Amino acid sequence: MKKTQRRWTGIVAGAVALILLAALCLHFFSGDKGPQYLTAKVGRTDLENAVLATGTLQAFKQVDVGAQVTGQVKSLKVKLGDEVTKGQWLAEIDPVIPQNALRQAEANEQSLVAQKRSVAAQLLQAELAFKRQQQMLSDDSTARQDYEAAQAGLDMQRASLASFDAQIRASRTQIEIAQANLGYTRIVAPMNGEVVAIVTQEGQTVIAQQQAPVILKLAQLDTMTVKAQVSEADVIRIHPGQTAYFTILGETDKRYYGKLRTVEPAPQNFADSQGGLGGMGGGSSKSNTAVFYNALFEVPNPDHHLRIAMTAQVNVLLGTASHALSIPVAALGEKDKDGSYIVRVLTSDKRVETRKVRTGINNNVSVEVLAGLKEGEHVIIGEASDAAEAAAAASAAGS
Template identity: 30%
Template sequence: MKYNLKVIISICVLIVGIAFYFLVFKTSDQIHYITVPVSKGNINQEVSATGEVAPIQLVTVGSQVSGQIETLYVKLGQTIKKGDLIAQIDSTTQQNTYNTEQAKLESYQAQYEAAEVQLAVAKSQYDREVTLYAQKATSKASLEDSQSTYATAKSSVVELKSLISQTQISLNTAKVNLGYTKILSPLDGTVVSVPVEEGQTVNAAMSTPTIVQIADLTEMKILMEISEGDINKIAPGMTVTYSVLSSSNEVFTTTLKAIDPGLTTLTNGTYVQGGSSDAAIYYYGRLEVPNTEGKLRIGMTTQDMIKIAYKEDVLTIPMSTLSEHNGKTYVRILENNDKVVEKQITTGLSDGINIEVTSGLNEGEFVVQSQMSDQQINSSVNSMQRPGRMM
């Protein structure tokens, strides 16, 4: 009987211990919901792109004649006007050619004047012989001699006239080539590149050598790289905001001028048909922006945002609260009695974070964004409180 009493006492102690464990150490597994209210706001759908600054007008000024650069009249960064002298190339050869053609022209002109006098004399002699022959006062041989002399004089005049024309053309060419030794600016702008030096010899026989590059920096273009996935969302005339790394806090606004019809490699002249399909495809969107203050420089990188669509004061919820079943969109609503109800909704414009709700929800309702149990909460808290190991 004493043995049975000990067994009963042990069982009672065990029951009390189990009860104490569940009451003190065993936590509940209640679900907690994290919600966000359905509220009104603005939805701004944008496409981001990276761009590069370039001048709208960039001219490479070369030399059409070969020779040594005697003098460079400009330096890098200098502002010049159209017609300003940029460089002088040694013009000895061109000057000599011009002088030779000029001398030939003068000689032919003198010969032409003499030939015209001879022609007049020959014509007069021929006319006289014709009259005398009609009166039977001269022989036929004399008439024929005067006729031959007249024809020869006429031929000489025609030949010299042709030589004068040819020499005049050669002289004009020599004059143009002589003018090519003076390199003049074709536009107002800034010298952005000077790849040659005084004393350097340039050879125009194979290709046109570059003397300077001149750009109009008062108006620039920005070439934005727009991805293949976004290109059909974008059209000229859309509003674009952009900033540069040197003034990242300053945002400029303009409009999209144009979109190139071909991909960037085609625009750049490096497109090869049948290239790797793994390569990313981009298209240039073009902006034209004023640069009167000179803040934009050639080659600068821009961060651009193209505004696709905008809606103001519409119902919005986070996109993370959405779920889809059978092609329909649903959200979970937390009602006053902590009951979760699933609702079908229709959506509109999205900015990638929030989305417009066009029907199915009312302002002030709470949509479930996520949920956690007590165990998950405790586990998260413990992991944050656990000290890191010393290495």
């Protein structure tokens, strides 16, 4: 073991000695005694400055198709992935109870109509009796008490008839409600789209007393909405109308372009964080979490290649430059008061010149040069490390 360690120590020491010897030879025999620089060539490229965000894909229009009546799902007429048209029959809820309710409402109306006929006949009789009393009273052939009793009986029959009219109107309202409930047992598509989820299966019982239970979900996939989560540091730099594009995990080299439609004013899950009295509950407990705002835009999806819930790597473009003169950001020196930067240029005769350059788009890797440099020049991005010091550091790390 000790022999092996001594052998490796000897090898490392020999390598270090060779590196030192090479460095000394380069120092003494090289014609250029000046410092060694790392340079980059001023060239042309396409630049873009963008806000980066992660988003998810959603259908531009999606509807939860629910049930408005309680009952058992008797049959489903569609399968997952089916294309449906507006008005197409999707599902049926057992119609027995709504049918019986309709029959009961119709029977109640028929009974009220029959009672109204009886009251109408009594009203006719009361009118005739009152007319006789009127004639007899004018001839003093009857007592005023009998006349007044006939008048009161007539008014009572008229009131009864009006009451039955109101009851019949109410019963017809009940018939309309029962007819509507019976119609609700036949669930139809509210729009054209694709069945993207089936929530309730055949045979399940749905209860629609407090809220409408969801039977299935329809979505229009010809257009997709991208919901990009933009950090609070970047959201102040974006606005509706800006160009945005995204890539998906399965196609990182293909870009899908769109225009920002809106930037939501409140962060995501804002409503959930405002519980409690006065909207203050839960707000302080989330003060240390990252804050993101949703930026939305649409892209066409005619072949349905994009799918719901896909992850999107989003770029919101702040500026672009095509075939722009550019240099690495590392070449920039101090910034002057007028907004220009100091850049060192290594000339063809190995002299170092200091230039002032005006810059444009800066994506933190490359920067656009608007003035101060020419294509083909070399800018200094750093100084080469001393070879001896690098070798010594490598030797120390190896030991």
